[in-house]
Amino acid sequence: MDLFNNDLVSNILPYDGVVNYYGKVIAEKNISNYYNQLLKEISWNHDEAIIFGKLIITKRKVAWYGDEPFEYTYSKTTKRALPWNKVLLELKRLVEHKTGETYNSCLLNLYHSGDEGMAWHSDAEKDLKKLGSIGSLSFGAERKFSFKHKTTNQKVDLVLERGSLLEMKGKTQTHWLHRLPPTKKVKTPRINLTFRTIER
Numbered sequence: 001m002d003l004f005n006n007d008l009v010s011n012i013l014p015y016d017g018v019v020n021y022y023g024k025v026i027a028e029k030n031i032s033n034y035y036n037q038l039l040k041e042i043s044w045n046h047d048e049a050i051i052f053g054k055l056i057i058t059k060r061k062v063a064w065y066g067d068e069p070f071e072y073t074y075s076k077t078t079k080r081a082l083p084w085n086k087v088l089l090e091l092k093r094l095v096e097h098k099t100g101e102t103y104n105s106c107l108l109n110l111y112h113s114g115d116e117g118m119a120w121h122s123d124a125e126k127d128l129k130k131l132g133s134i135g136s137l138s139f140g141a142e143r144k145f146s147f148k149h150k151t152t153n154q155k156v157d158l159v160l161e162r163g164s165l166l167e168m169k170g171k172t173q174t175h176w177l178h179r180l181p182p183t184k185k186v187k188t189p190r191i192n193l194t195f196r197t198i199e200r
Ligand SMILES: O=C(O)CCC(=O)C(=O)O
Pocket: 107, 109, 118, 123, 136, 145, 160, 178, 180, 192, 194
């Protein structure tokens, strides 16, 4: 059943990487339960970043979970992973089942409204598995998500539906940036989970 479904999932990038959009992978009746559970049971905190030497506190909230208390450094600040809880382990298994990959950590983002987004970046920190898979689950408000090629500037946009799974792998992070653009149209929160593999 899942193998059959996977055959229908195709790469949305034209070249230089693989991004598979699986659409909704969670039963409609369970999507809002997961959203509420994540809102309640995740240890959400405002993110800190150092940009041009200045400490910035983001409006969006983040959390970081993993197999071990991994330290994860990005935007020049270091975070330590919390141990998995039940809902995250359940979602990790679901993503692993769909993509056929394994993950040992998860970065979560809570965007309170369309005012909050994430600027152009690629996920290529030195501790992340090279060319590894990143599995991205979305809950709450539907938002546009964009890719931009680093040299050709070609753009690819899609809408990340509630309960959907997006997978980025191969050379995607080498050649493409991605972002969650802010939007005036969205007034409600969105939760995103990116399952990743940290290597030491
Ligand atoms: O919110 C999203 O959909 C993606 C977030 C993201 O790109 C990241 O956490 O690296």
